[in-house]
Amino acid sequence: MYDIAVIGAGPAGATLARLVGRKYKVLLLDRRELVGTGDGYYEKCCGGLIAPDAQYMLAKLGLGVPKEILVGPQLFTVRTIDIQNSIERYYQRHYINIDRERFDRWLVSLIPSSVDIRCGALFKKYLIENKIIKVSFKHKGKEYTEDVRYLVGADGAFSTLRRQMVPGLFQKTYISVQEWFKASQNQPFFSAIFDNDISDFYSWTIPKEDCILVGATVLLNENAGQRFNLLKERLVKRGYELQESMKKNGAFILRPQNIKQVFIGNDNIAFIGEAAGWISPTSAEGLSYAFRSAVALSKSIQQDPENLIREYHKNTRGLGMNIIIKNLKSPFMYNQYLRKAVMKTGLLSMDIYE
Numbered sequence: 379m380y381d382i383a384v385i386g387a388g389p390a391g392a393t394l395a396r397l398v399g400r401k402y403k404v405l406l407l408d409r410r411e412l413v414g415t416g417d418g419y420y421e422k423c424c425g426g427l428i429a430p431d432a433q434y435m436l437a438k439l440g441l442g443v444p445k446e447i448l449v450g451p452q453l454f455t456v457r458t459i460d461i462q463n464s465i466e467r468y469y470q471r472h473y474i475n476i477d478r479e480r481f482d483r484w485l486v487s488l489i490p491s492s493v494d495i496r497c498g499a500l501f502k503k504y505l506i507e508n509k510i511i512k513v514s515f516k517h518k519g520k521e522y523t524e525d526v527r528y529l530v531g532a533d534g535a536f537s538t539l540r541r542q543m544v545p546g547l548f549q550k551t552y553i554s555v556q557e558w559f560k561a562s563q564n565q566p567f568f569s570a571i572f573d574n575d576i577s578d579f580y581s582w583t584i585p586k587e588d589c590i591l592v593g594a595t596v597l598l599n600e601n602a603g604q605r606f607n608l609l610k611e612r613l614v615k616r617g618y619e620l621q622e623s624m625k626k627n628g629a630f631i632l633r634p635q636n637i638k639q640v641f642i643g644n645d646n647i648a649f650i651g652e653a654a655g656w657i658s659p660t661s662a663e664g665l666s667y668a669f670r671s672a673v674a675l676s677k678s679i680q681q682d683p684e685n686l687i688r689e690y691h692k693n694t695r696g697l698g699m700n701i702i703i704k705n706l707k708s709p710f711m712y713n714q715y716l717r718k719a720v721m722k723t724g725l726l727s728m729d730i731y732e
């Protein structure tokens with residue numbers, strides 16, 4: 379019998395397991411191979427930028443990022459391109475550019491050895507019997523069921539656990555597509571592209587060593603492939619070099635458009651990270667939310683395990699407020715006319731010496 383089972387060893391699940399792993403008997407499941415060299419069969423689709431909020435959380439967690447995780451160039455600028463309004467601006471930002479797969483593996487390597495980590499384990503379903511949660515999963519071809527007291531969904535945007543508990547929570551479903559191209563150009567900025575023909579969210583380019591990563595987030599069932607091709611055409615016209623494709627992947631991504639879409643759990647089942655809907659609805663920055671929610675749940679488990687969700691709700695009030703504020707800010711980024719008004723002022727933008 380385990381005290382806690384955590385589904386998903388991404389930044390949220392790995393952080394929680396690290397924080398509670400010495401005090402409680404913890405089972406951590408992930409379908410990915412995140413320990414040792416692994417087989418890298420499934421990689422998290424991500425831009426791999428650590429934004430200032432996530433840097434702050436890493437500092438609070440007492441962590442510094444090892445140099446093997448960094449990729450060049452490090453970025454200090456966002457090039458904002460508004461296609462419909464034909465405006466371009468550069469803004470100063472401070473990102474840490476990383477290899478996301480190596481980052482996830484590093485976070486898992488920090489988990490105490492007392493945690494039972496099962497990589498290559500696919501969570502299937504749960505059942506509650508006399509207050510005990512029975513967790514069923516498949517690990518290396520064999521079916522298992524383990525008894526646990528608390529179950530944590532840290533299984534990301536397409537959380538199997540959340541979809542079992544609250545199906546249809548998100549009316550609008552987005553998917554992200556990312557493609558890596560070989561690049562000889564030096565483009566030391568993160569581009570954020572606003573284009574109504576592609577999406578009501580945004581698209582991006584990020585330089586990664588000798589590649590450039592192109593990504594877009596579009597509504598599911600709105601012909602993602604065609605829209606992504608249109609984005610690439612428009613980028614090529616603007617001088618981006620996108621000839622030799624190296625790899626392509628995709629993932630679901632959540633965009634909580636009101637705080638009611640964030641589902642933190644019920645009774646002895648809690649959600650952290652993107653599985654709960656903790657992600658910025660304006661920038662899709664998710665690492666800081668993964669860390670903050672994991673810290674909040676770890677505190678709640680230790681403070682008042684009998685009233686876990688009530689305590690967790692209290693401990694995530696600030697995070698909830700953050701989602702509300704971001705949604706209030708959203709029209710200034712995503713309404714074409716308000717965005718034009720903001721960008722036209724040039725406020726906080728900078729000139730780049732060519």
Ligand SMILES: Cc1cc2nc3c(=O)[nH]c(=O)nc-3n(C[C@H](O)[C@H](O)[C@H](O)COP(=O)(O)OP(=O)(O)OC[C@H]3O[C@@H](n4cnc5c(N)ncnc54)[C@H](O)[C@@H]3O)c2cc1C
Pocket residue numbers: 385386387388389390391407408409410422423424425426427428429432499500501502532533534535536537538554555556593629630631650651652653656657662663664665666668
């Ligand atoms: C295209 C894209 C670009 C992004 N770029 C950035 C960025 O640059 N910076 C940033 O801060 N955020 C970014 N985000 C958001 C960020 O990636 C997520 O918010 C963050 O990864 C959430 O962490 P998590 O631990 O909650 O979930 P995840 O990182 O998604 O981890 C979930 C884990 O659960 C596992 N899992 C899922 N289902 C099961 C199952 N049934 N059984 C077992 N294991 C399971 C998965 O294998 C995975 O390891 C981006 C997201 C996308 C889609």
